[in-house]
Amino acid sequence: MASLIARVTSSSARSPLTRLLTAPLGLDVWEVGPDHVVLQAEEVQADRLEAMGYLVEQLQMTEPYVSAFATEAAAAGYHTVATLEQDLRRLADGHPEIAELVEIGRSVEGRPLWALRIGERRGSARKVAFFGCHHAREWISVEVPYRLAEHLLDNSSSEPVQGWLQQGEVWVAPMVNPDGHEHTRTTDRLWRKNRRRNERGSIGVDPNRNYGYMWGTLDVSTSSHVPSDQTYVGPRAFSEPEVRAVRDLVARQLIGGVLSYHSYSQLVLYPWGYTDDAIEDEADLSSMRGLAEDIQDLVKGVHGTTYVAQQASQLYPTAGDTTDWTYGEYDVPSLTIELRPASALEGGFILPADQIEPCWEENRPAALEFIRRVLAPPQG
Amino acid sequence: MTEGDERWIARLTPPAGRDVAALLGMSLAVDVWERHVDSLVVAASAAQLAELERRGMAEVDRWATQGEYEAQVRNRAATGDGAEPGPAGAAKGGEQSDAI
Numbered sequence: 001m002a003s004l005i006a007r008v009t010s011s012s013a014r015s016p017l018t019r020l021l022t023a024p025l026g027l028d029v030w031e032v033g034p035d036h037v038v039l040q041a042e043e044v045q046a047d048r049l050e051a052m053g054y055l056v057e058q059l060q061m062t063e064p065y066v067s068a069f070a071t072e073a074a075a076a077g078y079h080t081v082a083t084l085e086q087d088l089r090r091l092a093d094g095h096p097e098i099a100e101l102v103e104i105g106r107s108v109e110g111r112p113l114w115a116l117r118i119g120e121r122r123g124s125a126r127k128v129a130f131f132g133c134h135h136a137r138e139w140i141s142v143e144v145p146y147r148l149a150e151h152l153l154d155n156s157s158s159e160p161v162q163g164w165l166q167q168g169e170v171w172v173a174p175m176v177n178p179d180g181h182e183h184t185r186t187t188d189r190l191w192r193k194n195r196r197r198n199e200r201g202s203i204g205v206d207p208n209r210n211y212g213y214m215w216g217t218l219d220v221s222t223s224s225h226v227p228s229d230q231t232y233v234g235p236r237a238f239s240e241p242e243v244r245a246v247r248d249l250v251a252r253q254l255i256g257g258v259l260s261y262h263s264y265s266q267l268v269l270y271p272w273g274y275t276d277d278a279i280e281d282e283a284d285l286s287s288m289r290g291l292a293e294d295i296q297d298l299v300k301g302v303h304g305t306t307y308v309a310q311q312a313s314q315l316y317p318t319a320g321d322t323t324d325w326t327y328g329e330y331d332v333p334s335l336t337i338e339l340r341p342a343s344a345l346e347g348g349f350i351l352p353a354d355q356i357e358p359c360w361e362e363n364r365p366a367a368l369e370f371i372r373r374v375l376a377p378p379q380g
Numbered sequence: 381m382t383e384g385d386e387r388w389i390a391r392l393t394p395p396a397g398r399d400v401a402a403l404l405g406m407s408l409a410v411d412v413w414e415r416h417v418d419s420l421v422v423a424a425s426a427a428q429l430a431e432l433e434r435r436g437m438a439e440v441d442r443w444a445t446q447g448e449y450e451a452q453v454r455n456r457a458a459t460g461d462g463a464e465p466g467p468a469g470a471a472k473g474g475e476q477s478d479a480i
Contacts, residue, residue, distance in 0.1 A: 079388075189425065189450055190446060190450070194413065215384035215422065219407055220404060220405055220407055220408075220409060221404060221406065221408040221409065221410050221412055222404060222407065222412050224407060224409070225409070226409060227413075228409075229409050230410075230423075231411075231412075265414065315415055316404050316412055316415050317404060317405075343414060343421075344413055344414060344421050344443075344449075347453050347456070347457070348413060348453065350450065350453040350454065350457070352457035353457070354457075
């Protein structure tokens with residue numbers, strides 16, 4: 001049903017403007033003047049107002065108005081592909097002694113995939129990696145790891161960050177799926193996958209179903225073998241260049257812990273996603289679940305926001321995701337954090353830009369704790 | 381885009397005697413956004429939703445088309461209005477939502 005924005009006036013005593021403000025007409029009044037009211041209404045409501053004796057002048061249809069207005073406003077606080085590169089480069093250039101911008105691969109459409117290496121020396125034994133934006137529409141998942149990189153560099157001369165960066169390296173890749181992200185900015189805000197052209201005309205592989213641990217073992221809505229589906233796993237494991245770039249980074253650098261940001265739902269997920277069975281190794285399970293629960297508490301301690309720690313498959317079954325692969329293949333701590341908000345009714349994937357900062361604030365202690373645990377020297 | 385291709389945001393509730401896990405265990409070709417104890421929130425085409433209903437696989441509560449949903453969310457962000465997008469009376473809270 002189409003809605004419109006209209007300027008309503010009246011010259012008739014039988015249809016006073018004040019009635020528009022008090023009668024239960026279901027109108028969304030935006031502006032009230034002495035001789036007019038601007039409101040948003042469905043077309044049928046506008047017809048009804050005319051029948052009641054009002055003069056209804058359509059200013060614009062709602063959707064293009066809101067899109068044009070709100071896209072600019074809502075997107076103002078978020079990075080684009082281009083501004084992210086600029087800002088990552090600025091961070092690296094500002095701290096050449098400890099930061100280096102590395103192109104870890106290229107996307108399907110040829111965009112560079114950037115990761116920032118932060119640490120005093122190359123080749124440290126202990127390394128941790130943060131990833132964002134496997135899924136295009138999850139814009140907040142770019143901002144949190146970006147701000148983490150910024151925070152580490154801004155605080156690189158003070159403890160505990162200084163000690164971590166002397167001992168180890170932090171790798172931050174805030175945008176694994178730049179093609180998809182660009183598509184959400186220009187064409188379809190709710191696009192999820194990358195921009196691979198599949199056989200038979202559909203577009204996109206889900207990068208977070210394309211990793212090689214238990215890849216393709218499920219064929220359900222949330223891990224699909226149908227190319228047009230939102231969770232298409234791809235024709236084979238690691239078929240996608242974005243996923244190969246992450247694979248190669250993790251493999252070459254022998255990353256010791258991985259945290260992947262997504263949205264939405266406010267969850268802290270630990271493996272497995274491909275099965276309801278718990279991790280068999282009791283020490284690993286205890287460690288990973290404990291870390292997830294600690295993160296849940298740390299997040300809550302900042303603004304009181306509730307994130308829930310749970311096994312990934314409790315959300316839904318996913319085969320071939322990042323953290324099943326990093327834990328399954330490398331046996332390293334591997335978590336997925338689903339950022340704000342909690343539900344579609346609170347904005348879902350379209351998180352208002354004014355929530356970026358509080359979202360980062362509440363995730364900062366958790367990210368730092370993850371670094372601390374992974375970079376801590378082995379006990380004994 | 382034909383009418384059947386239009387994407388909707390909807391709540392799917394499994395029929396009596398079946399649970400959400402069973403719904404997730406099928407290949408439904410829907411984009412799952414949230415998992416709740418007794419329902420899913422999904423994005424899916426009108427044709428897909430109609431097929432789910434026709435086959436008795438789920439009760440479908442259509443919230444909004446994708447365009448309407450986006451407009452509602454953006455409108456809220458632009459105006460700072462705290463009103464929630466979605467249908468009047470829709471349950472709040474996604475104890476199990478999307479996105480991995």
